[in-house]
Amino acid sequence: MGSMGKALPATVDEIRRAQRAEGPAAVLAIGTANPPTIMPQDDYPDYYFRVTNSEHLTDLKAKLSRICNHNKSGIRQRYLHLNEELLAANPGFIDPKRPSLDERVEMASAAVPELAAKAATKAIAEWGRPATDITHLIFSTYSGARAPSGDRRLASLLGLRPTVSRTILNLHGCYGGGRSLQLAKEIAENNRGARVLVACSELTLIAFYGPEGGCVDNIIGQTLFGDGAGAVVVGADPDAAVERPLFEMAFATQTTIPESEDAISMQYSKCGMEYHLSSKVPRLIGCNVERSLVDTFRTLGVTAAWNDLFWAVHPGGRAILDNIEEVLGLEDDKLAASRHVLSEFGNMSGTTVIFVLDELRRRRAAAAKQGGETPEWGVLMAFGPGITIETIVLHTPSNPELEGN
Numbered sequence: 001m002g003s004m005g006k007a008l009p010a011t012v013d014e015i016r017r018a019q020r021a022e023g024p025a026a027v028l029a030i031g032t033a034n035p036p037t038i039m040p041q042d043d044y045p046d047y048y049f050r051v052t053n054s055e056h057l058t059d060l061k062a063k064l065s066r067i068c069n070h071n072k073s074g075i076r077q078r079y080l081h082l083n084e085e086l087l088a089a090n091p092g093f094i095d096p097k098r099p100s101l102d103e104r105v106e107m108a109s110a111a112v113p114e115l116a117a118k119a120a121t122k123a124i125a126e127w128g129r130p131a132t133d134i135t136h137l138i139f140s141t142y143s144g145a146r147a148p149s150g151d152r153r154l155a156s157l158l159g160l161r162p163t164v165s166r167t168i169l170n171l172h173g174c175y176g177g178g179r180s181l182q183l184a185k186e187i188a189e190n191n192r193g194a195r196v197l198v199a200c201s202e203l204t205l206i207a208f209y210g211p212e213g214g215c216v217d218n219i220i221g222q223t224l225f226g227d228g229a230g231a232v233v234v235g236a237d238p239d240a241a242v243e244r245p246l247f248e249m250a251f252a253t254q255t256t257i258p259e260s261e262d263a264i265s266m267q268y269s270k271c272g273m274e275y276h277l278s279s280k281v282p283r284l285i286g287c288n289v290e291r292s293l294v295d296t297f298r299t300l301g302v303t304a305a306w307n308d309l310f311w312a313v314h315p316g317g318r319a320i321l322d323n324i325e326e327v328l329g330l331e332d333d334k335l336a337a338s339r340h341v342l343s344e345f346g347n348m349s350g351t352t353v354i355f356v357l358d359e360l361r362r363r364r365a366a367a368a369k370q371g372g373e374t375p376e377w378g379v380l381m382a383f384g385p386g387i388t389i390e391t392i393v394l395h396t397p398s399n400p401e402l403e404g405n
């Protein structure tokens with residue numbers, strides 16, 4: 001042991017106590033971004049069958065038109081990276097049997113971190129501290145089939161410190177946002193002063209195919225998914241001079257639904273990414289969501305009336321929200337933020353729940369301005385392959401001056 005500097009504390013416990021934060025981790029800022037192309041949902045069947053040269057598949061087109069209809073799907077529009085020009089330049093993306101993984105990964109390796117950087121730049125600006133104060137980065141995507149991955153590129157684009165501690169989550173699908181926030185909570189509460197940047201960026205270009213072959217999963221995917229990135233700064237013990245806690249993360253759990261392993265799957269192939277969504281997904285989630293919530297609150301030693309809470313639920317599809325609403329007996333407006341995000345952006349996989357948090361804080365700020373009361377406690381839930389349910393119990397600080405950029 002050298003003789004310079006302060007002596008080490010006497011025990012490992014003292015070192016641990018000195019490292020831990022005092023208070024709970026909180027969401028300190030939120031930013032979102034989408035690619036520029038907007039696709040109205042009711043135009044999508046015509047667009048999709050035209051750009052994939054598949055007008056002859058009339059039955060499949062009729063089916064997509066039926067499911068896509070915005071009244072049925074609950075989706076009004078989506079944002080897309082892959083536009084008509086990019087598809088014309090990459091005709092291999094249209095044929096589900098033609099090897100195209102290399103070209104897709106090449107495109108995603110640039111576009112995924114770039115979109116994440118747009119969302120993160122907004123979050124960091126709202127946070128009010130320099131990007132170099134970020135100590136940890138958690139990056140989640142289903143398009144990251146390369147190393148070094150998008151997290152490293154994102155750190156460079158944002159000018160983060162070389163000492164920033166990076167973690168990438170890949171293929172978590174729609175629970176990537178929930179998982180990232182849970183990890184950020186652990187890091188922030190166990191590392192005094194840590195400021196964790198969570199970034200999720202999902203572009204469907206890795207899994208876009210024409211309808212040739214008649215795969216129904218593809219038709220469901222074409223109905224639901226859209227492109228977007230969301231970023232959140234998480235930290236404990238906020239500096240009151242600059243930082244405003246939006247949502248404190250009081251408690252977090254993960255549950256796996258028994259016998260549901262095959263219900264949602266994603267896998268890289270030489271042709272891109274294949275995925276499967278069972279038609280049982282809405283029912284499986286509906287049947288298990290209350291058990292998971294009861295267990296979460298029981299661990300906390302409390303019970304909760306579901307309608308006394310606010311809700312940030314991943315809008316995996318209209319049927320999933322309908323099932324949850326029915327099973328929990330939620331009042332009409334309880335899932336309004338989730339339904340709004342589904343309507344305006346579609347299902348952006350792991351990113352979507354960050355958009356829901358952003359929408360919720362906007363709605364809460366608007367209600368506060370009009371002197372309305374909003375619940376102090378709430379729940380974030382996200383679902384994905386497994387089937388995995390991520391649950392975070394949220395608490396809002398007393399002064400919800402929450403309007404975002």
Ligand SMILES: CCCCCCCCCCCCCCCCCC(=O)SCCNC(=O)CCNC(=O)[C@H](O)C(C)(C)COP(=O)(O)OP(=O)(O)OC[C@H]1O[C@@H](n2cnc3c(N)ncnc32)[C@H](O)[C@@H]1OP(=O)(O)O
Nearest residue numbers: 173174204207221222225275277278279281316317318319
């Ligand atoms: C613009 C960009 C496009 C790019 C696309 C590229 C896509 C890339 C995506 C890659 C990402 C993959 C990530 C996977 C991880 C997902 C994680 C989650 O969100 S987890 C959550 C994931 N989300 C979900 O799982 C979505 C949950 N589902 C829903 O919300 C609704 O079912 C609905 C909105 C899809 C349809 O509503 P509604 O119209 O009221 O429903 P009805 O009951 O009346 O059925 C109508 C017709 O559809 C049929 N059919 C339905 N489902 C399935 C199925 N899975 N299977 C087969 N068929 C299905 C049904 O049989 C019927 O057929 P027909 O009799 O007419 O012939």
